[in-house]
Structures are given as C-alpha cells and as structure tokens.
Amino acid sequence: MTYEPPTALPRGLLSDDDVQRALASHDFGTVFRIARERAGISYSKIAAECDIKPERVGTLARGQGRITTFEKVVQIADALRVPGALVGLAPRPWEADDAPAGTSRTENGPHVRRRTILQAATGTGLAAALPVFHRPDPPSKITNAYVDRLRERTARLRRLDDVLGGGDTYRVYLGEVQFTKGVLRKGSFTHDVRLRLTALLAEQAQQAGWSAFDGGRHRDARSLYEESRSVARDAQDHDLYGNSLAFLAYQTIANDRRAAVKVAEDSCATITARTPSTVRALLYERLAWACAVDGQPNGTDSALKAAREALDNGPDEPQPDWSVWVDHTELDIMTGRCWTELRRPLRAVPVLTEALARYSDDHARDKSLYLSWLADAYLTAGEVEQAAETVSRALELATGVASTRPRQRLAPLLAQLRPHADIPIVRDLLDQTAG
Structure with a gap:
C-alpha cells in the first residue's frame, strides 16, 4: 500500500x-x-x-x-x-x-x-474516542451526505490495517458492520441512498473479513466474505461483488487450489469497461496468485500481464478507497511471490529485492510476509546466508503484530534452515528463536 x-x-x-x-x-x-x-x-x-x-x-x-x-x-x-x-x-x-x-x-x-501506540488506542476504544474517528449519529432520514460521512470514516479506519494486525482491528471493523446493518434496518431513505449504504456495508464486511482472516478467525472471515458477496449483489455493485469473490479465492487456496483458481476466474469475469484500473489489477493479481499456488506458470504469467496492463493504461481518474493501495510496487511484490511459489528464484529475487527496498517498514505485517517469500526464494536458490538474514529481518518486523500469518509463513523457513546450523548466521538465528 x-x-x-x-x-x-x-x-x-x-x-x-x-x-x-x-x-x-x-x-x-x-x-x-x-x-x-x-x-x-x-x-x-x-x-x-x-x-x-x-x-x-x-x-x-x-x-x-x-x-x-x-x-x-x-x-x-x-x-x-x-x-x-x-x-x-x-x-x-x-x-x-x-x-x-x-x-x-x-x-x-x-x-x-x-x-x-495504535495498538493501545484500538484496545481502549480509539475509534470511538478520537474526533477523526467519530461516528456521526444517524439523522431521522438518511441522506447521501450522511452516507458520505460514514464512507469517509470507513476510509480512515481502513488505514489502521497498514500498521496493525487483525487481532487488533477485528473488533473495530466488525463494529462498523454491525452499525451499518442497524442503520439499514431502522433508517428511512430513498432507493438511491439505500443502494449506496448497502454498498458501504459490503465494503465494510470485506474489511472485517480480511481482519478476521489475518487474525486467524477463518470461519468468521468466510462468513463475512459470503455476506459481502450477497450484500454487494443487492447493492448492484459489480466491483465489490468481484472483490468478494477474490477474497474467497484467496482464502480457499489453503484447502482447494483448483477451486480457488475457478473462484478467482469468476471474480475477473466481473470486470467491465467501467471497472476502475486498480480494481482490475487487484482481481488479476489474486488470479495470478491462485494460479501460482496451483502450479500454473502460463496462467500466472497471463494474469500478471493483465494486472500490469490495467495499471499502465488505466485512466487518470479517482479510484475506490478500498483498492487505491494497489500500485506498481504491490504488483511487483505479487510478481515476486508468484515466481517464488513456482520455484523460479532467478525471476523472484530481483523483483522482490527492488520492490521491498521501496516498501515502508511502517507496514510491518505486510513487509514481514513479503520478506518471507524473498527468504523462500533465496533458499530455493541455495543462498542460505541470505535466507537467514532475510528471515531475521522478517521476524523483527513481525514482533508485536497481532497477525497469525507472519509466524505461519516463517516457521517452515526456520525448519528448512535447521540443517544449516553450522553456518554462524543460521546458528544465531536459531538460537534467538529457540523456545
């Protein structure tokens, strides 16, 4: 991002x-x-x-x-x-x-x-306490202006995901889902306002689902993704509907790779001439990832090229806040991740190294995860010392982040490094992580 x-x-x-x-x-x-x-x-x-x-x-x-x-x-x-x-x-x-x-x-x-500081703040109700996160009380008749204010609040809260893990943010995001449901259930509004508010609910459900997934609440995540898909359909929002499928595909990979590819293909099938460039790139990125995990190099390459074309040739126009983080750096990182999964380290290492040099340490969870793929690529290439150094950096960034994913990614890499404990940097790393 x-x-x-x-x-x-x-x-x-x-x-x-x-x-x-x-x-x-x-x-x-x-x-x-x-x-x-x-x-x-x-x-x-x-x-x-x-x-x-x-x-x-x-x-x-x-x-x-x-x-x-x-x-x-x-x-x-x-x-x-x-x-x-x-x-x-x-x-x-x-x-x-x-x-x-x-x-x-x-x-x-x-x-x-x-x-x-942010972890302490979310744990003590920062989202409700600070003016910048203030949730406006609903008027007697819900207007477009009120929906705009809720949407702005959702965008501010989304920024918490930059620096915090799902264990810290899930409660905050789920609270937004529940609040918007209440407004839809009790409020009075025109058909147009109802559609916009319903689309916002779909967006919030996706954010809460992502936070649940990141915090290890996989059943909750799937439930929220499914809810988002249904709500996005009701809102007649093709972009959010496609993104809900992309989220489902991303989660499905762990259990059924081939099914994940199919769901990701369905998400890309929602793309139209009116789909914003960052949304197109995001959906194609998720398809590339599903193909890579399923061992499909041609499908991976094709999807990555489609994502890059979307970013390169997209019109200069406002993008949805929920997809604005998709840029060339993110695409380069996804490219490196895909080639790592496909065991092509000569392709993966250069693109990951260059992209991660541009990627801020502020995004500690994500950078830790991305470094794990760089370490994986180094191991595939036989560069054990570089892999150990990269794992050490990833562990440093992951410390204190309430996300289950970095440790899940790094644990097998540490296991692969154990046979090389005679190398000083590996031995030091294993000693630091012992117990």
Missing part, C-alpha cells in the same frame, strides 16, 4: 483546537491529559513512548511545569509522530518516509513505537 499511513495518537486529535494550540506552545501536558481522557491511554504508556518518568507525565498533565528543553521537545514530538510544522520544527525525517533502503530499525524505533 502506498497511500499515506495512519499516524500516532496526536494526529488523530488534530481536529481539536485545544490540542493544536497546546502543540504550538509545546504544552505537551495538555496533549497527555486529552490522550488519557479521550482515548484511555495511560500515563505509563505515554511515559514509555516518550521516555519520561510516569510521575513527570502526571505532573505535566496537571498543568505543573513545562517541557522547555529543545532536545526533549523534539524527542516527544517524534515519539508521538507530531508533524514538525505543528511544533515549530522542520519537517521530520519520518514525514517524508525517505529512510534509505535497507535501513535497520530496532524494536525501539519509530515504526514500532507508532504501532504500539
């Missing part, structure tokens, strides 16, 4: 004038207090993120004392991911997301700190 990822707590509060004034005057005590009152973030959590003693945080929140040291202002602003312009600083390095390729970030680095 290449759209701007979500930032940590203070940015979620930027719509509050009091917070903006507090940031401008470096009154972090007010920011800390509002974070605790509205999002339930404890002072001890804030202290850990900002490297301040908990009692000092409490004192500041009570309006006693100020942060006056420039270095400390910078440290706190960066820990909380406050844009430099709001605190009188130059743009921070992380704002441009221009860290050099291959830069190592430790477990205490900014990407992990941001993930930790």
Whole structure:
C-alpha cells in the first residue's frame, strides 16, 4: 500500500483546537491529559513512548511545569509522530518516509513505537474516542451526505490495517458492520441512498473479513466474505461483488487450489469497461496468485500481464478507497511471490529485492510476509546466508503484530534452515528463536 499511513495518537486529535494550540506552545501536558481522557491511554504508556518518568507525565498533565528543553521537545514530538510544522520544527525525517533502503530499525524505533501506540488506542476504544474517528449519529432520514460521512470514516479506519494486525482491528471493523446493518434496518431513505449504504456495508464486511482472516478467525472471515458477496449483489455493485469473490479465492487456496483458481476466474469475469484500473489489477493479481499456488506458470504469467496492463493504461481518474493501495510496487511484490511459489528464484529475487527496498517498514505485517517469500526464494536458490538474514529481518518486523500469518509463513523457513546450523548466521538465528 502506498497511500499515506495512519499516524500516532496526536494526529488523530488534530481536529481539536485545544490540542493544536497546546502543540504550538509545546504544552505537551495538555496533549497527555486529552490522550488519557479521550482515548484511555495511560500515563505509563505515554511515559514509555516518550521516555519520561510516569510521575513527570502526571505532573505535566496537571498543568505543573513545562517541557522547555529543545532536545526533549523534539524527542516527544517524534515519539508521538507530531508533524514538525505543528511544533515549530522542520519537517521530520519520518514525514517524508525517505529512510534509505535497507535501513535497520530496532524494536525501539519509530515504526514500532507508532504501532504500539495504535495498538493501545484500538484496545481502549480509539475509534470511538478520537474526533477523526467519530461516528456521526444517524439523522431521522438518511441522506447521501450522511452516507458520505460514514464512507469517509470507513476510509480512515481502513488505514489502521497498514500498521496493525487483525487481532487488533477485528473488533473495530466488525463494529462498523454491525452499525451499518442497524442503520439499514431502522433508517428511512430513498432507493438511491439505500443502494449506496448497502454498498458501504459490503465494503465494510470485506474489511472485517480480511481482519478476521489475518487474525486467524477463518470461519468468521468466510462468513463475512459470503455476506459481502450477497450484500454487494443487492447493492448492484459489480466491483465489490468481484472483490468478494477474490477474497474467497484467496482464502480457499489453503484447502482447494483448483477451486480457488475457478473462484478467482469468476471474480475477473466481473470486470467491465467501467471497472476502475486498480480494481482490475487487484482481481488479476489474486488470479495470478491462485494460479501460482496451483502450479500454473502460463496462467500466472497471463494474469500478471493483465494486472500490469490495467495499471499502465488505466485512466487518470479517482479510484475506490478500498483498492487505491494497489500500485506498481504491490504488483511487483505479487510478481515476486508468484515466481517464488513456482520455484523460479532467478525471476523472484530481483523483483522482490527492488520492490521491498521501496516498501515502508511502517507496514510491518505486510513487509514481514513479503520478506518471507524473498527468504523462500533465496533458499530455493541455495543462498542460505541470505535466507537467514532475510528471515531475521522478517521476524523483527513481525514482533508485536497481532497477525497469525507472519509466524505461519516463517516457521517452515526456520525448519528448512535447521540443517544449516553450522553456518554462524543460521546458528544465531536459531538460537534467538529457540523456545
């Protein structure tokens, strides 16, 4: 995904004038207090993120004392991911997301700190507590304007998936599904508004299904995908209907590869001349993946070419928010994954290496997963040391992410590395993961 990822707590509060004034005057005590009152973030959590003693945080929140040291202002602003312009600083390095390729970030680095804050926030109800995630109460008559506001909220919440796993987000996304169902059941609206609201429900069900799948709730995921397919049909939304099939195909691969290919082909059959370019590319990507896992190189190559053509020749027009993350970097990664599955490491390694160098560590779960395919390709090519180094990096990124998939991918790779324990880098990796 290449759209701007979500930032940590203070940015979620930027719509509050009091917070903006507090940031401008470096009154972090007010920011800390509002974070605790509205999002339930404890002072001890804030202290850990900002490297301040908990009692000092409490004192500041009570309006006693100020942060006056420039270095400390910078440290706190960066820990909380406050844009430099709001605190009188130059743009921070992380704002441009221009860290050099291959830069190592430790477990205490900014990407992990941001993930930790968001995990705490979702666990204490951030989606309901912060103004940026505020859910507008339904009016007596549901209008297109109200549906637009719900759609904007759904788009904001979707950004949580950039940095958090399904174990953290499933409850949030499922709550959106249930809320929209309630509006459809109780609300009053025109036929056009009903269709738009129904389409939004299909979109939300897909997001909740994805989160369930990522968190290991496979039965819930299938149920939500099936519901999304039915709802998308009711909404007369061909794009969301096709995407529901693509999700089902992706999940079906584990049990029936040939059936997954058929479902993925059905999803691509929904493509029309009006299908947005990123949606076309997404559906063809999922077909390529199904073909690769089923050992069909020709079908894989054909689907990948169709996906690339969709991105290369797509008109310059707005894309659905749920597919806007599909770009050439994502397609390159999928290309490398497919060739890895087909045991073509000479094709897989160069494209994965180049694409992952462009891929932000902020997307820790996804990058960890993608690195697992690079490690797999290295093992197929006999490059054991490179594989071990890549697995180590993937494990580092996966630490603390509430997703079952990275560990599921990395466990068999570690098993394949065990016969090479006489190699120092492999031995060190196995020692670190023992127990």
